[in-house]
Amino acid sequence: MSGFLEDLTKSHKEKLKKFKENVADILKPEHNDVLLLRFLRARKFDLNKTEVMFRNDVTWRKENNIDTILETFEVPEALKTYWCGGVSGLDKEGHGVYISPMGNFDPKGVLYSAKTSDILKTYAHSLEDLMQSHARLSEQRGLKHTEGSLMIFDMENLGVHHLWKPGIDIFLKVTIFIYGCPS
CATH class of the missing domain: 1.10.8.20 (N-terminal domain of phosphatidylinositol transfer protein sec14p)
Structure with missing residues (x-):
């Protein structure tokens, strides 16, 4: 079972x-x-x-005001413009599909344009939006509740410039902020 x-x-x-x-x-x-x-x-x-x-x-x-983040947090303009990825629809089983073109992400540009706290909130905002979009799309298509999501990380154009230390640090902060430590 x-x-x-x-x-x-x-x-x-x-x-x-x-x-x-x-x-x-x-x-x-x-x-x-x-x-x-x-x-x-x-x-x-x-x-x-x-x-x-x-x-x-x-x-x-x-x-972290996650339950209201979609209504209360305004994603900064720089992050709206340069944020990589988003929901593209559902797969054949009804799972939400999120595509993240990691190789097209500009870590220096993002870190120079936004505060770390805004980057963390934008990531949480993006995930909450994914969950709500998933539920909405499933309902529109008359699908039963599906519990999974499909994340596609497109690594084309990924290079050593993505290994910039402050960029790696923010990636680790996002990971800890969103996923926390195992309990």
Whole structure:
């Protein structure tokens, strides 16, 4: 059994129920079974580890205003102009497709044009937009909720100029900001 909503064992169902009871104090309407199962699968249905991860995520989203970032954060003009990548649609299984032409990214130009905090927020904004676009496109096509996304990193034109130390540092900051450290 996969641990996905359509394919739950009796044990998975019981753990999902128990998990919802454990985090009832912070559950929101958008925390549906599909989302909660993502957290359970990420921690191999270990309830303690899953609860820690989920609570950390809720705290991080609140601290960084992620739930309202699409409405409250205005992407700086330089990043609107030079941001690489975006949602191109859905694949044949209904997964959102995000294309990032990494080789066309100008790390020096971006770092000289925007604050690190704006770059981090723009990345979070982009991912939230991906998730909402994915849901919207799935609904428009009458597809069941799909949980995955397809990320395509186009490496054409990637060169040593992309290995600029401040650019690598910002990439690491983005990775830690968005994905955090394993818990």
